[in-house]
Amino acid sequence: LISYNLNKWVDIYLYSGAAFAPIFFFHAILEVTKQRTNKFNRIYLKTGYLISFFFFIINLFYRNIFIWGIDHRLSFRYIAIPGPFWYLYILFFIVVTTYALIVLYGVTLKARTLEKNKFIYLSIAYTTVILAACFYLLLVFNIETPPIDNFLVVIYSLLMVYAITKVDLMDIRLVIKKIPSIVIISIIVFFSLAFTIYFTITNFILCLFLASFLGLFWAFFAKPFQEFLITRAKRKFIKGYYDADLVFKNISKKLAKENDRSKMFRTVAQVFDKQMQFEKIVTVIALRDKDQITQYLLLEEDFDTQKISLEKKYSLDDPVMQILTKQITPFYLKDTEKEMQKFFVGYGFPENTFCLPFASLDGLEGMIILGERSCGKVLKESELELFNTIISHVSALLYKYTSVEKVRKQFEANQKQLYETEVQLVRAEKIASLVRTTQECQHEIRTPINAIKLWLDGLSEHPSTEEIEEFRKVAVKHINRLLYVVDSSLSLGSNKEKKLTKLNINEVIEEATDLIPPSGYSLVKKLETVPDILGVKAELISVFLNCISNAKKAMEKSGGTLTIKSFFDENSQNVIVKITDTGAGIAPENLGRIWEPYFTTDKTYGHGLGLSIVHQIVQSYKGIVQVESVLKKGTTFTLKFPTAK
Incomplete structure (x- = not known):
């Protein structure tokens, strides 16, 4: 009788807990799979808790309609005799656990490898405990079986312990705490x-x-x-346990006192080695010469004995270093180029090695390469977040060490680039305005020039001395040249599509030099055989006349040599013309302004239009104009034209 009454009370307490078992089971799956935020699941969960509480009350206060009593089975255990509400409870149990397993199965299919392993262990464990419940039900329905349910519960417990400790099924630290x-x-x-x-x-x-x-x-x-x-x-x-907050705190504390950039990474690596216990850690450190990164040092040391087992330097030209310096975010070795994988595998690193790069304005300052952890665990998402936090902290310190002068220079370079872009836009607007003004002037100039030409042509019909005839020919030649320039200027701003023809640049140069014969300086032409380019002959002659005219003015006081070279560059597939004089040169402060309309250093006859026209014409052919100049030594204009296709 004592045994019966004791088992009766035990059964009451067991079913009090069992009333909540299905919903606890469902709740646990939602938490592990992070599916609790789903609106339907939240409603399902709340409803389940209400139903569980209902069965809990029925079991305690209205037990006769839930469990009629207990019966002695298998000569060693008592089994509940179900009442009508017990069957409703079993239906509730089946519905909730089935839906919970469906949720778990669906998440497992979509999970990544690491998460999938967790869910597989969880599925096996839960299937085992549900199977144990089924064996218990067989006894309820008078189907006698050995006590396999107790054995399966033990297996379930072992599976859960293994899953928690081996694959981090859940944060056991919370349970411990x-x-x-x-x-x-x-x-x-x-x-x-x-x-x-x-x-x-x-x-x-x-x-x-x-x-x-x-x-x-x-x-x-x-x-x-x-x-x-x-x-x-x-x-x-907890195998491989460490306190993430303590890791970051120690790194921050030690780096706050560190002023040597090269020692910073060794300090971080030492904390990782001591608290996170990696089997192998190598540090890559940037070496400087006159504040410029020139080499990288590969360093491995035993932090307990302070002995260095690997110390090797690599130049910036090394293929592996070139790949390494391009990495600015954390990465796994297996996700990089084969060449780099082979390099680090040669130093004993596995393919799942993780690398943490640290960069500043100068580029890659250092990198910490982490092998496998001593506990054998793979890195978790929380650990990757910790690494990102540490990288951000160290990078901020690296920027602090960057000199104010370097930051200022970087800022000025950006400002200069922005200014040059704005200047180009203003220049383009000025040139467009210039062209419109020039066209109006050229119409006025053309009329008197034509009149003079007609008068000179008329002189050929009258007797004249040889001297007058020679003068007439020269005058006509230069008037033709003026008309040529006027006509070409009129076409500069035209919206009409240019009729580009194939031209040999050497022939254009010859014609241009004939129009301005050397006077007070010597002319040297080094014209190589070059492919044809596409252009308008009149415009190109205007380009070379302007360049030659500028060179002539630069050498008019002391004389000198004007050298014109043409050649073909196979790499860029451009025809290149270099026009070099040995004249006065251009002041550095004026070099950036020579393409601006109306800018000139010649206060007597200069109008500041020639080089603007040169720049506009060459760019219209998708060419490039460059200038180099040294005061009192001379100037070189380089014109690059794409070849005709």
């Missing part, structure tokens, strides 16, 4: 007070004093003692 530590502290506090009161009960004053002292003592030291227990438990029971 919230349950055992609180229980242990509570027991210690209780017994310390109990023993104090027990041994001092006869002396009320002493009892009150010691109890008050213990109360104050535990008020101040209970929390630190709890943290001490937690840390010890974690290090004892």
Whole structure:
């Protein structure tokens, strides 16, 4: 009778817990798979808890309609005799657990490899415990079986422990923190007070004093003692445990005192080695010469003995270093080029090696290469987030060490580039305006020139001396040249599509030099055989006339040599013309302005239009104009034209 009554009460308590078992099962799956945010799942969960609470009340207060009693089975255990509401509970159990397994199965199919392994272990464990419940049900329906359900529950427990510790199924640190530590502290506090009161009960004053002292003592030291227990438990029971906050705190503290960039990465690597326990760590450190990165040092050391086992330098031209310096975000070795994989595998690193690059304005400052962890665990998402935080922190320190002068130069370079872009836009607008103005002027110029030409042509019909005839020919030649220039200028701003023809640049140069014979300087022409280009002959002659005219003015005081070279560059597939004079040169502050309309250093006859026209014409052929000049030594104009296709 005692045994029967005892088992009856045990059965009541068991079913009180069992009332919530299906919904706890479902809730656990939602938490592990992170599906609780789903609106339907939230409603399903709340409804399930209400139904579970309903069965809990029925089991305690209306047991006759839930469980009629218990029956002795298999000569060693008692089994519940189901009432009508028990069948409703079983239906609830089947619906909830089935849906929970469907959710788990769906998430497993979509999960990544690491997450999928967790869910597979979870599926096996849950299937095992559900199978145990099924064997129990067989006994309820008078189908006698051995106590396999108890054996399966043990297997389930072992599977869950393995999954938690091996593949990080859930954060066991929370369990350690919230349950055992609180229980242990509570027991210690209780017994310390109990023993104090027990041994001092006869002396009320002493009892009150010691109890008050213990109360104050535990008020101040209970929390630190709890943290001490937690840390010890974690290090004892969690393989590969480390405190992420402590890792970051230690790195921040040590780097705050460090001014040597090369030592920063060794400091970070040392913290990783001590607290996260990697089998192999190599540090790549940038070496400088006059504040410029010139080499990279590959360094491996034993942080316990301070002995260096690997120390090798690589130049910036090394193929592996060239690949390495392009990496600006953390990466796995297996995701990089084969050449780099082969390089680090040669140093004993596995393919799942993880690399943390640290960069500044100068480029890659250093890199920490992490091999496998001693515990054999792969890196988790939380650890990758920790690495990103550390990279951000170190990068901020690296920027702090960058000199103010370097930052200023970088800023000025960006500002200059922006200014040059704006200047180009303003220049284009000025040239367009210039062309329109020039066209209006050229119409006015053309009329008197034509009149003079007609008058000179008329002289050929009258007797004249040889001297006058020679003058007439020269005058006509230069008037033709003026008309040529006027006509070409009129076409510059025309919206009509240019009729480009194939031209030999050497022939154009010959014609241009004939129009301005050398006077006060010597002319040297080095014209190589070159392919044809596409252009308008009149425009190109205007280009060379302007360049030659500028060179002539630069050499008019002291004379010199004007050299015109033409050649073909196979790499760029461009025909290149270099026009070099040995004249006065252009001041550095004026070099950037020579293409601007109306800008000139010749205050007597210069109008500042020639080089603007040169620039506009060459660019219209998709060519390039460049200028180099040294004061009192001379100037070189380089014209690059694409070949005709």
